[in-house]
Structure formats: C-alpha cells, structure tokens
Amino acid sequence: MTRHIRQAAVFCALLLVALLVNATRVQVVRSEAYDDNPANRRAVIARYGQPRGDIVVEDVPVTGSRDTREQLRYERTYLNGPLYAPVTGFASQVYGTTFLEHAHDGVLSGTDPRLSPLPLWNDVTRSRPAGGHVVTTLNPRAQRAAYEGLAGRKGAVAAVEPSTGRILALVSAPSYDPAALSGNGPGVEREWARLNSDPDRPMLNRAVRQTYPPGSTFKVVTAAAALDAGVIRDLDAPTGSPAPYRLPGTTTLLTNGGEGCEDAPLREAFMWSCNTVFAKLGVDVGLTDMTGTAEAFGFNAADVRIPFAVAQSTFDTSLDRAQLALSSIGQYNTRATPLQMAMVSAAIANGGQLRTPYLVERTTRSGGVTVASAGSRSVRQAVRSSTARRLRELMADVVREGTGKNAAIPGATVGGKTGTAQHGIGNAGTPYAWFVSWAQGDRDMEPKVAVAVVVEDSAAKRRDITGGGLAAPIARSVMEAVLTP
Known part of the structure; x- marks a missing residue:
C-alpha cells in the first residue's frame, strides 16, 4: 500500500x-x-481601458476621450477635427493611428516607459501610467486663417517660424473629421469606405505628403544659385537673355506670360517672373551648382520627419541642358511639398540659415511634467547671408510693386514670389497657383513667419489662375494672424 x-x-x-x-x-x-x-484581446482592451492623453495647441487640448462604457471603453474625440486633422491624424479602434496620434502613440496611450518613475513595477503589475500629452508648435490663429482661406478649394498651407523651424500652421483641404473613425461600430466602416472612395482624397495630407511642381516659386532657388555662384553680381545689370529662349539642343522655344523679359535684369525678371531669364540662368549656373543649392534648401532629403514622415521633394540630378532649363523654372521633374517651399522662404528670411522644421514643442506626463522637449534644432547655411539679403530685397519688390501685391500688409515688410505651375500631359491639367512669402512687422527685429500656399482650383477659369490672385491673399491672412499680438 x-x-x-x-x-x-x-x-x-x-x-x-x-x-x-x-x-x-x-x-x-x-x-x-x-x-x-x-x-x-487583452492588450486591445487594456489599450482602450483608460483615457488617451491629449494633443495640445497653445494650452488648449484639441483631442479628448469619451467613456463609452463598452469593452473598448474610451473612444477618441476631437475639437475642431477637420481644422487639425492634418496634424493630429486619427486614433481609430479599427484602423489604427496616423500622424501625431501615431508618432507619439506611446506617450498618448501611456505605454512609453518615460511616463512612469517605476517602469519595472509596471512590467510586473502589467499596469500603465496615465497617458501623457503632446504640446504642438501651432499658432491657432494662423491655423484657422489658413483653413478658412482654403475653404471650398483643394490645396494646402504650411507656415514656419524662420528663426526656429517651429511649424505655425499646417492645413490641407478638403479635410475630414477624424472623430468619425474613432469607434468600432458599423458607422466607422461606412465612413472609412466613403473617405477612401472620395475623389478629392480628404485624408491626403497635401501639406506634407503631396508633392507638386513648384512652378515659378522655384525661381527663388534658381536666383539663389545664380547669386551664390557669381553668375549674377548686379541685380540691375542686363542678363543677356533672349525672349523667346530656345531650349539648348532643341528647337523648342520657351516664352513668357508677359512682355519686357528680353535681356531683363534679375530684379525685373524676378518681379515679373520671366521664364526665359530663369531658364537661361539655370543653364548658366550648371547642373552641379543648381543641384547643390536645391539640396541645401532641403530637396532630395529622404528622411525629413516633423515627427511624422514628410514626402521627399525632388530636384533631378541627371538632367540634360534643356531639362535643366525647365527644372530651373520649377517644371519638368522638379517636385516640392508646401512645407518644403515654406522652408525655402524661411531660409531666405533667416539670413540664409535653414532650421529643421518641427511640430512638437514637448511631451509631458499627465500632470504636466516634461518628458522630452524639442531642444535645439539643427541648422545649415543654405545660401550666403549676402545672397539671402539680396533675395529678401527681390521678394519685397514682388509684393511692393510686382505680381504679389495682394500679400501686402500695412505696418509690415512682406516678401513673396508667385507661381503658376503647369502639369499633366502636354500641360493640359488645370494649373496650380502658388505663393511663398515671409513677413516682418515694423517693430520686429527679424521675420516672424514664412508661408507657402498651393491652390488646386479646378473650378476657376485657366486665365484667372495665378499665385498672386488665388494664393497670395491666403498667405497674407496667415501672416497677419502671426504678426498680430
């Protein structure tokens, strides 16, 4: 037994x-x-078992959390969702996260180990601290001015503080309400299907994820390259440019939209946007120096993050002379995001120094203690300070007496450059209207804002589509919002 x-x-x-x-x-x-x-499902249930941290604009949360009393308890809410959608993105229980909701998901959801003073204890208990907050660099007045300026049109606006790289506005239109994607009911799937089938692509972030031919706004880069390379030494000296200009090695003649461009000095050519002058300048500068200047401004950089990824703006590095001529007026293969063109304008406004753009000022714990801050941002000299000074002069002339008069602001110095970009097969597409600019109040020590606006207005008559007519007034309202105390 x-x-x-x-x-x-x-x-x-x-x-x-x-x-x-x-x-x-x-x-x-x-x-x-x-x-x-x-x-x-335990991880999913835990993820939505507590309120998500907030994304903050000038001390005001533009996101929140709603208690549904369901298994996936807390659902994301948005204040002025369409206004801030290109920044916040969405946090969906079905479709995941995008933009800041994705880039800082660890902080917002409470899973970032930096949020807890005792991370090992949290690992043992499988608990998580309260979600932290993400404080943005946005100026809410500039954001709203850009959004309202684009109302009823497709397009985008990016605004940057030149001396720091802080992004002050980032707007894409048409937009959408990310709250419609927050939950997990059948309505979310219907809204997802509707948004994805919409031909206007409201979920596309045109400010940072869409590239356009920059058209004549790229002439800022070409002028910078010509001045830096010594091809142009006197802004008022004749340039020896024929009109029309025969593209090198071809029989194709490049023309201008107006008169007075033949042999025009750089000052006049910049003010009235003479294609022939800038196409010849690009060829005279040469591919190596044109590429170097474009890349110094940020073109061809594949790793730009703000903190979410930005589409690469491109300047082709394998061009023949005819293609280089067209690329130098912002056509052929040259492509840029609105944020990239705002960076170009910001560098000129900042004495030739380009600050890396950023959208998040700091992240904090739920109680407000800082977890991480933006810190000092990298800077590079895109062009010589003397070149930047002369370009500011040229851009100010455009607004004072050229094609950019609609951007003028009383009590401020404003510089700008208009652009009308052709696209499509045989340039048959409706042109894009561009405007890039910067502004400095009369009492300010330095320019306070640089802006890029692009408008896709398919309803407008082709002859009425100009950067000065469609885009410049939007830029002006954004700049006024920043300059006004």
Missing part, C-alpha cells in the same frame, strides 16, 4: 513540475507570441 501511495505522490509531483514548466513556457518563453496573437 505504501508503495502505491509513493508512486502516486511521485506522479502528482511530476504533474506539478510539468504544470510549472508549461506555465513558465507560456508566461516567459511564449509570452511575446501570445501577446501578438490576433485572438488575444
């Missing part, structure tokens, strides 16, 4: 050891696999 009891005890001990070994395998060895298993 005793032998049978001993055998039973050994068998039970073996069962206990096997149970412990299996528990160890499940809890330690296989824990990651079980955590990542789609059938395991």
Whole structure:
C-alpha cells in the first residue's frame, strides 16, 4: 500500500513540475507570441481601458476621450477635427493611428516607459501610467486663417517660424473629421469606405505628403544659385537673355506670360517672373551648382520627419541642358511639398540659415511634467547671408510693386514670389497657383513667419489662375494672424 501511495505522490509531483514548466513556457518563453496573437484581446482592451492623453495647441487640448462604457471603453474625440486633422491624424479602434496620434502613440496611450518613475513595477503589475500629452508648435490663429482661406478649394498651407523651424500652421483641404473613425461600430466602416472612395482624397495630407511642381516659386532657388555662384553680381545689370529662349539642343522655344523679359535684369525678371531669364540662368549656373543649392534648401532629403514622415521633394540630378532649363523654372521633374517651399522662404528670411522644421514643442506626463522637449534644432547655411539679403530685397519688390501685391500688409515688410505651375500631359491639367512669402512687422527685429500656399482650383477659369490672385491673399491672412499680438 505504501508503495502505491509513493508512486502516486511521485506522479502528482511530476504533474506539478510539468504544470510549472508549461506555465513558465507560456508566461516567459511564449509570452511575446501570445501577446501578438490576433485572438488575444487583452492588450486591445487594456489599450482602450483608460483615457488617451491629449494633443495640445497653445494650452488648449484639441483631442479628448469619451467613456463609452463598452469593452473598448474610451473612444477618441476631437475639437475642431477637420481644422487639425492634418496634424493630429486619427486614433481609430479599427484602423489604427496616423500622424501625431501615431508618432507619439506611446506617450498618448501611456505605454512609453518615460511616463512612469517605476517602469519595472509596471512590467510586473502589467499596469500603465496615465497617458501623457503632446504640446504642438501651432499658432491657432494662423491655423484657422489658413483653413478658412482654403475653404471650398483643394490645396494646402504650411507656415514656419524662420528663426526656429517651429511649424505655425499646417492645413490641407478638403479635410475630414477624424472623430468619425474613432469607434468600432458599423458607422466607422461606412465612413472609412466613403473617405477612401472620395475623389478629392480628404485624408491626403497635401501639406506634407503631396508633392507638386513648384512652378515659378522655384525661381527663388534658381536666383539663389545664380547669386551664390557669381553668375549674377548686379541685380540691375542686363542678363543677356533672349525672349523667346530656345531650349539648348532643341528647337523648342520657351516664352513668357508677359512682355519686357528680353535681356531683363534679375530684379525685373524676378518681379515679373520671366521664364526665359530663369531658364537661361539655370543653364548658366550648371547642373552641379543648381543641384547643390536645391539640396541645401532641403530637396532630395529622404528622411525629413516633423515627427511624422514628410514626402521627399525632388530636384533631378541627371538632367540634360534643356531639362535643366525647365527644372530651373520649377517644371519638368522638379517636385516640392508646401512645407518644403515654406522652408525655402524661411531660409531666405533667416539670413540664409535653414532650421529643421518641427511640430512638437514637448511631451509631458499627465500632470504636466516634461518628458522630452524639442531642444535645439539643427541648422545649415543654405545660401550666403549676402545672397539671402539680396533675395529678401527681390521678394519685397514682388509684393511692393510686382505680381504679389495682394500679400501686402500695412505696418509690415512682406516678401513673396508667385507661381503658376503647369502639369499633366502636354500641360493640359488645370494649373496650380502658388505663393511663398515671409513677413516682418515694423517693430520686429527679424521675420516672424514664412508661408507657402498651393491652390488646386479646378473650378476657376485657366486665365484667372495665378499665385498672386488665388494664393497670395491666403498667405497674407496667415501672416497677419502671426504678426498680430
């Protein structure tokens, strides 16, 4: 009898050891696999089991959390959702996260270990601290001015503080309400399908994820390259440019939209946007120096993040002379995001120094203690300070007496450059209207804002589409919003 009891005890001990070994395998060895298993809803339930941290604009949260009392308890809410959608993105229980909601998901959801003073204890207890907050660099008045200026049109606006790189406005139109994607009901799937089938693509962030031919606004870069390379030394000296201009190695003649461009000095050519002058200047500067200047302004950079990724703006590095001529007036393969063109304007306004743009000032714990701040931003000299000074002069002439008069602001110095970009097969598409600018109040020590606006107005008559007519008034309202105390 005793032998049978001993055998039973050994068998039970073996069962206990096997149970412990299996528990160890499940809890330690296989824990990651079980955590990542789609059938395991514990992580999802925990993720939505507490309010999400907020995205903040000038001390005001533009996001929130609503208690649904359901299994996935807290659902994301948005204040003025369409206004800030290109910045916040969405946080959906079905479709995940985008933009700031994605880039700082760890802070907002409370999973970032920096939010807890005792991260090891949280690992043991499987608890998480309250979601932190993301404080943006946005100026709410500039954001609204850009949004209202684009009302009823497709397009985008980017505004930057030249001396720091802080993004003051980032707007894309048409927009959408990210709150419609927050929950997990059938309405969310219907809204997702509607947004994705909309030909106007309201979820496309045109300010940072769409590239356009920059048209004549790229002449700022070409003028900078010509001045830096010494091809132009006197702004008022004749440039020897024929009108029309025959593209090198071809029989194609490039013309201008107006008169008076033949042999025009750079000052006049810049003011009235003479294609022939700038196409010849690009060829005279040469591909190497044109590429170097474009890349110094940020073109061809593949790793720009603000903190979410920005589409690469491009200047082709393998051009023949005819293609270089067209690229130098912002056509052919030259492509730019509105943020990139705002960076060009900001560098000119900032004495030739280009600050890396950024959208997040700091992240904090729920109580307001700073977790991380933007800190000092990298800077590079895009062009010589003397070149930047002369370009500011040229851009100010455009607004004072040229094609950019609609951007003028009383009590401020404003510089700008208009652009009308052709696109499509045989340039058959409706042109894009561009305007890039900067502004400095009469009492300010330095320019306070640089702006880029692009408008896709397919309803306008082709002859009425100009950067000065459609885009410049929008830029003016954004600049006024920043300059007004």
